[in-house]
Amino acid sequence: MDIQKLKEEIIAYSKTIGIDKIGFTTAEPFTELKNRLIRQQELGYQSGFEEPDIEKRTNPALLLKEPQSIISIALAYPAKMKIRVESKKGERRGIFSRASWGLDYHRIIKDRLQKLEEYILTKVPDAHLKSMVDTGELSDRAVAVRAGIGWSGKNCSVITPEFGSYVYIGEMITSLPFEPDNSVEDQCGSCTKCLDACPTGALVQGGQINAQRCISFLTQTKGLIPNEFRDKIGNRVYGCDSCQTACPYNKGKDFHFHGEMEPDPEVAKPLLKPLLSLSNREFKVKFGHVSGAWRGKKPIQRNAMIALAHFKDKTAVPDLIGVLEKDASSVAKGTAAWALGKIGGDQALEALKRAKQSESDSEVLQEIEKGLLLISIERADI
Known part of the structure; x- marks a missing residue:
């Protein structure tokens, strides 16, 4: 041979x-x-x-x-x-990486x-x-x-x-003894643009990442997002591209060689509010073919609520109240409570007060208290 x-x-x-x-x-x-x-x-x-x-x-x-x-x-x-x-007022959108x-x-x-x-x-x-x-x-x-x-x-x-x-x-x-190819010389040099662009400081140093702080990782977890990262997530519902978009070697790079990789904009950049009420079946039909669906709908819905809070989308308050009052998941209810506090307003305040009286889950109660505190701070600043 x-x-x-x-x-x-x-x-x-x-x-x-x-x-x-x-x-x-x-x-x-x-x-x-x-x-x-x-x-x-x-x-x-x-x-x-x-x-x-x-x-x-x-x-x-x-x-x-x-x-x-x-x-x-x-x-x-x-x-x-x-x-x-486009994401616009009342119709805010999230983004998949x-x-x-x-x-x-x-x-x-x-x-x-x-x-x-x-x-x-x-x-x-x-x-x-x-x-x-x-x-x-x-x-x-x-x-x-x-x-x-x-x-x-x-x-x-x-x-x-x-x-x-x-x-x-x-x-x-x-099992075949192919001749190895030569490696490519590292061309990053003294550039630190990716490290500077990382929203959470997950890139500890060049070539070393603390995955526990990486937004891409955090959006794939199933629990409550730690407080320090919530405002950093922005409208990302899955993954993060900040360290890639900052890289000079990606400037002007955009390849469309493979038809199956082309994004459906309604999937890659979905409306946020409809995500909150999707059934498992509806989620699978719309998102089941993308890699970002591998953890199921719950992390995506949690991230969507954080994104709505990021936009301070007051039109989402009824949707978030629905999650707080009806969802069985403590993570979903807790995130909704926090998001209501970030968005604020009388309707959100009243919903949080009601939930505080009826809720028994300690994790959710903590998030309700955070939400109430956020509203009180906002009103004190007015």
């Missing part, structure tokens, strides 16, 4: 199935990454969504018998909507990797292959960097020379 010829054939084939960039690296353990992950764990900076076994995250030999190489792929995604919808525009990227990347696997097996039927994206054991970013897809930016994203950091990535461990 001519392994170099096979590599060239794979590269050529990848272009025909919608892979925008492909790179090859060894299947050696990721020793430096392992040390960083141990340190992140010690500092409590992990999100909890990662594969918990650091050995599996850094040693391909634990995932495939006698691995020889890893193939990394990247697909560029859009940075701008072709059709825009770009990585949740269009069809769930896990499905897109898995489709490309599956096609690549099938092609390789037509050439080498006895090859051993294992593909993964995001939810797999390996660190997609570490693989992509070592395979020459791009460099690891200070914002902890893989930055490609061609597409900036607006890329989805995935990888395939193989």
Whole structure:
């Protein structure tokens, strides 16, 4: 078998199935990454969504018998909507981050990797292959960097020379001894724009993130958002792009290569008030195909209430009162109480007073008190 010829054939084939960039690296353990992950764990900076076994995250030999190489792929995604919808008074909108525009990227990347696997097996039927994206054991970013897809930016994203950091990535461990590609030189230099742009200071330093402070992570949690982060979330209902939009290497980058990635503006930038009353079925029909739906409707609804508070949307007060009085979730009721306090007004005040008399959940009662305090502070300032 001519392994170099096979590599060239794979590269050529990848272009025909919608892979925008492909790179090859060894299947050696990721020793430096392992040390960083141990340190992140010690500092409590992990999100909890990662594969918990650091050995599996850094040693391909634990995932495939006698691995020889890893193939990394990247697909560029859009940075701008072709059709825009505007947020206006009485019809305020939230925003999903770009990585949740269009069809769930896990499905897109898995489709490309599956096609690549099938092609390789037509050439080498006895090859051993294992593909993964995001939810797999390996660190997609570490693989992509070592395979020459791009460099690891200070914002902890893989930055490609061609597409900036607006890329989805995935990888395939193989039993084939492909020649590794050269890595890409780090081009961040002394730039700190991403660190400066992070709303919560989650980027501790270049290349190190405290996931517990990251808005993207916070919007995916299921509990009450800690007080210090609520005003920072703005109108984000899922994810955060601040460190990407601030990056000079993303300036002017906007690629529309893949039809399934094109966002429906009513999904990517949804009206906020209707989100509060969606049933599980309605949520699944409208949002089930996007990656931002993976945690279900409750986190999205909680974030929508925070966004309505951000806009101080008085037209949302009846909707928020409905959540406070009728929802079974303490997180939803508590967030609604806080949002009512942020928005203020007589109707919100009366609703909070009623709820204080009837509510028995201590967590919700704390949020009701916060709401009442916010209104009293606002009235004292008038």
